[in-house]
Amino acid sequence: RKEVEQDPGPFNVPEGATVAFNCTYSNSASQSFFWYRQDCRKEPKLLMSVYSSGNEDGRFTAQLNRASQYISLLIRDSKLSDSATYLCVVNGEYGNKLVFGAGTILRVKS
Amino acid sequence: DTAVSQTPKYLVTQMGNDKSIKCEQNLGHDTMYWYKQDSKKFLKIMFSYNNKELIINETVPNRFSPKSPDKAHLNLHINSLELGDSAVYFCASSQDPTGLGNTQYFGPGTRLLVL
Numbered sequence: 473r474k475e476v477e478q479d480p481g482p483f484n485v486p487e488g489a490t491v492a493f494n495c496t497y498s499n500s501a502s503q504s505f506f507w508y509r510q511d512c513r514k515e516p517k518l519l520m521s522v523y524s525s526g527n528e529d530g531r532f533t534a535q536l537n538r539a540s541q542y543i544s545l546l547i548r549d550s551k552l553s554d555s556a557t558y559l560c561v562v563n564g565e566y567g568n569k570l571v572f573g574a575g576t577i578l579r580v581k582s
Numbered sequence: 583d584t585a586v587s588q589t590p591k592y593l594v595t596q597m598g599n600d601k602s603i604k605c606e607q608n609l610g611h612d613t614m615y616w617y618k619q620d621s622k623k624f625l626k627i628m629f630s631y632n633n634k635e636l637i638i639n640e641t642v643p644n645r646f647s648p649k650s651p652d653k654a655h656l657n658l659h660i661n662s663l664e665l666g667d668s669a670v671y672f673c674a675s676s677q678d679p680t681g682l683g684n685t686q687y688f689g690p691g692t693r694l695l696v697l
Contacts, residue, residue: 515672515688516625559625569638570686572625 473498475571478560482577489550493576495560496542505536506561507545510575516559519545550580585609586689588673594695595663602659603692605673613637614656615674615686616648625672631656632679663696670694 478495485491497505505522520527522534522543533546543562547554557575586607595601607614615638616628630638631650645661656673673689 515690517688518685557623569627569630571627574622574624 474573475499476560476562476573478558478573478576480574480576482579484579484581485550487550487552487580487582489580490546490548491550491578492544492546493558493560493578494542494544495562495573495576496540497560497562497571498541499562500538500541502562504563504570505534505543506570507532507534507543508559508561508572510557510559512556516572519558547578550578552580552582554578555580584690586673586675586687588671588689588692590692591690592693592695594697596697597663597665599663600659600661601663601694602657603671603673603694604655604657605689606655607673607675607687607689608654609675609677609687611675611677611687612653613676613679614650614653615676616656616658617672617674617688619670619672619691621669629656629658630679637679663694665696668694668696 475498507519508516509519510516520529522536526535531548535544557577559575560573561570589604613632615630617625619625628642629648633653634650647659650656670691672691674686676686
């Protein structure tokens with residue numbers, strides 16, 4: 473089983489739609505969770521950290537479910553500029569490194 | 583100002599050659615990383631240095647040798663390049679040596695193609 477698994481998509485949605493991605497992780501001892509965004513042929517950039525109680529940043533909401541070992545990202549009112557690959561990131565088995573999922577592709581169309 | 587910079591951006595070379603990629607960060611961070619992103623888009627850590635000392639060394643062929651002359655620089659030298667080395671190599675830095683508590687900032691990537 474991969475350490476971090478994501479649905480690769482692509483998710484094709486119209487502007488204004490709400491879209492949600494899930495990610496599962498295998499290390500039950502993981503303590504740090506993030507969503508990174510990677511535009512085509514660019515470097516990954518931190519979108520948001522994911523906290524135990526869930527957190528929101530504008531149109532983006534992240535949730536963590538430790539019991540089921542998954543994290544989610546909800547994007548409301550999608551914009552064309554949200555089109556990117558969203559990478560789920562978790563600290564790995566030995567706690568001292570980040571493990572990246574392969575990413576979920578989002579395409580927002582007008 | 584570019585926070586994390588890498589050179590070169592593109593590298594096309596023949597099998598068997600030796601090449602180097604350079605990375606510099608001006609964020610004042612103590613920790614730097616090398617990641618490899620293959621054609622399937624998996625981003626995997628290769629090495630991590632904290633204040634010039636190696637702290638993470640994943641299962642990477644010993645043809646890959648990182649060098650950190652100071653905490654602002656982390657270079658990657660690759661000997662005897664193979665076809666399977668073709669990938670995008672990202673340098674990153676963070677303040678936290680584990681990278682867990684702080685954001686990792688990535689460089690623009692070096693696209694390596696081995697022919």
